[in-house]
Amino acid sequence: MFEKLADYRAIVVTGPQRSGTHIAAKMIALDTLHEYVDETAFDVHNEKRFLEIVRTRKQVVVQAPGMAHMAEKLPDDVLVVFMWRSLTDIHASERRINWASEHMELPHYDGYGGPAAERKYKHWEKQKADIMYWMELEYEDLSAHPLWVPKDRRQGFAATQTKETTDES
Numbered sequence: 001m002f003e004k005l006a007d008y009r010a011i012v013v014t015g016p017q018r019s020g021t022h023i024a025a026k027m028i029a030l031d032t033l034h035e036y037v038d039e040t041a042f043d044v045h046n047e048k049r050f051l052e053i054v055r056t057r058k059q060v061v062v063q064a065p066g067m068a069h070m071a072e073k074l075p076d077d078v079l080v081v082f083m084w085r086s087l088t089d090i091h092a093s094e095r096r097i098n099w100a101s102e103h104m105e106l107p108h109y110d111g112y113g114g115p116a117a118e119r120k121y122k123h124w125e126k127q128k129a130d131i132m133y134w135m136e137l138e139y140e141d142l143s144a145h146p147l148w149v150p151k152d153r154r155q156g157f158a159a160t161q162t163k164e165t166t167d168e169s
Contacts (some may be wrong), residue, residue: 001145002031008079008133010054011061014068015083015124016117017105018093020139024083025063027145037062045104054078066101068120069108072130080131082124085139090117 005011005028013025022038029036037060042049044066054062054074071080093099102116109119128134142148 002028005079006032006034008032009058009077010075011079011081012054012064012067012071012074013061013081013083013137014064014071016068016085016090016120017065017099017101018090018097019065019083019085019117020137020142021063021065021083023147024081024137024139024142025061027142027147028081029061030147031145032059032061034059034061036060039063039066044101066104069123071124071134072127074131076132078133080128080134082128082134082136083139084121084136087115087117087121089139091115 011025011028011032011034013021013028015021025038026036028034035057037053037057039062041062042053042064047067047070050062050064050067050070051073053060065083068082071082074080105116106119109116109123112119112122114122143150
């Protein structure tokens with residue numbers, strides 16, 4: 001599904017928290033044969049470490065919802081994939097996992113009103129004009145990928161879970 005992205009040295013998958021950056025980055029890494037780099041590799045919000053990874057590593061897909069505010073500061077050879085998911089679904093997911101990091105997101109989007117996800121969407125509309133390579137990806141479009149787990153089979157997912165669990169696992 002994402003094989004055509006393999007020519008990019010680095011791909012950053014960003015967007016609002018709970019928008020599908022984790023599973024999208026895993027899918028893209030699988031299809032491009034790039035290394036997957038989780039946001040925990042730069043402690044989610046460590047801008048210096050994030051930029052170091054993106055500037056120096058090759059053949060990587062970096063999952064980085066906490067770095068959406070920096071997308072226009074990335075090197076020109078980086079593809080930015082921005083995730084879109086309905087605000088209703090994002091907020092439901094935030095409540096389900098008791099997401100409590102909005103205070104870390106809001107300061108990056110002071111000029112916009114609303115919750116963090118809404119602010120990110122508004123910011124992205126202006127931001128993308130300053131990015132060389134970017135694409136937008138709808139969360140629901142991921143359903144065509146083999147790693148996709150249907151909604152009815154992911155009710156018990158933890159915050160970063162990407163595959164369903166069964167009684168046997």
